[in-house]
Amino acid sequence: MKKMDYQNVKGTEDYLPQQEALRRKIKRTLEDVFIRYGCQPLETPILNYTELLASKYSGGAEILQEMYTLSDRGERDLSLRYDLTIPFAKVVAMNPTVKKPFKRYEIGKVFRDGPIKTGRLREFTQCDVDIVGVESQIAEAELMVMAIDAFNALNLEITIQYNNRNLLSGMLKMFNVPNDKINDVILVLDKLEKIGVTAVGKELIKKNIPTQSIEAILQFIREENNRTINYFDTYSMVNKEIEKGLVELRELRSYLKYVGVDKKCVFNPFLARGLDIYTGSIYEIFLENQLIKSSIGSGGRYDNAIGGLIGTSQSFSTVGISFGLDVIYTAMELTSEVSVDLYDLDYYIIPIKTMKQSMSVARYLRLKGYKVELDMSNKKLSKLLDRANKEKVRNVVMIGETEVKQNLYKIKEMDSGKERYEPFIYAT
Secondary structure, three states, X not given: OOOOOOXXXXXXXXXXXXXXXXXXXXXXXXXXXHHHOOOEEOOOOOEEEHHHHOOOOOOOHHHHHOOOEEEOOOOOEEXXXXXXXXXXXXXXXXXXXXXXXXXXXXXXEEEOOOOOEOOEOOEEEEEEEXXXXXXXXXXXXXXXXXXXXXXXXXXXXXXXXXXXXXXXHHHHHHOOOOHHHHHHHHHHHOOHHHXXXXXXXXXXXXXXXXXXXXHHHHHHHHOOOOOXXXXXXXXXXXXXXXXXXXXXXXXXXXXXXHOOOHHHEEEOOOOXXXXXXXXXXXXXXXXXXXXXXXXXXXXXXXXXXXXXXXOOOOOOOEEEEEEEHHHHHHHHHHOOXXXXXOXXXXXXXXXXXXXXXXXXXXXXXXXXXXXXXXXXXXXXXXXXXXXXXXXXXXXXXXXXXXHHHOXXXXXXXXXXXXXXXXXXXXOO
């Protein structure tokens, strides 16, 4: 028989207990923050119809190229979800009686057949919050402040960059970029910080953007004062989209300033979020220490997706934010101070030829709410005590025949070394 070559599929990982303990700590921390913000839990299927995930309100052409597709026995075209946004929009579209505003969170696996890099795999976990039914920029502000609180709870310092798609699209129209090329330019601008101004110019040439438009875009990028919102006031007088973008940006900034987080939030006029879905404010989250240079979270407003899925032009005010669990996990692994108590036991029970009686004590303590491990290895007592020390177990319970006869069990406090006996009635 041919020996199997046991390997993980490229872009997937096994997480051993120490690693998984850290990942679950991240999940619990994020979920606690989401719940504090009044978010309700939601779960959507991993498996979806391809038509849904490939709709024009999906993640755009680049993501669709990375979508895993398959068919079932009925030869239906199916796909694995590549994010949690479109499945959420589908839920709202299918459940029109859901009371709004509706604020939900979901933590789940998604799949993309894309490039692999630090913190980015092909099977990964997203942690999303979305709000539907709020037109005001307070929805964006709420999610941005929530992100700051979440990363504070994880002891990670972040900066949030934000922009507005109306401002960006309006500026590109001022530069006479053809309407059918605006999304192409936005995709290129989204790479500005990674590839630099010169490379952006070369990519725009490849996209067949008119030469005069390219020159205007590059001049705009090089302008000294373009990182301030006030810089765009002149343009807003002649372009309604720019005007709308500025109104929304100023409203958003007013909320951020009022609650004292404006120093953590930086306006970036070139932040593009290369997805077609976005219709207003957009944002990306970056680590201040730059251990990972790519964003570790992102989001924005997408008011047209839900109406589009139900085949109407109706607008549903919708804002979302998404954190990548895997990239956060990688960032925390790279932070040397991070440690997780894997076992965190209250009691570690060592039977000394008293397995049944020890199991009975273990159940008694568990029913009282304690975390208890019953040793089943029959190793020497000295080795088991060494293990308890290494794993920082608080209390070791030792049960021998003498303890059983006297209806007692012995507890050793590992920090102090003190020993005491507790009563217990053993079955006969």
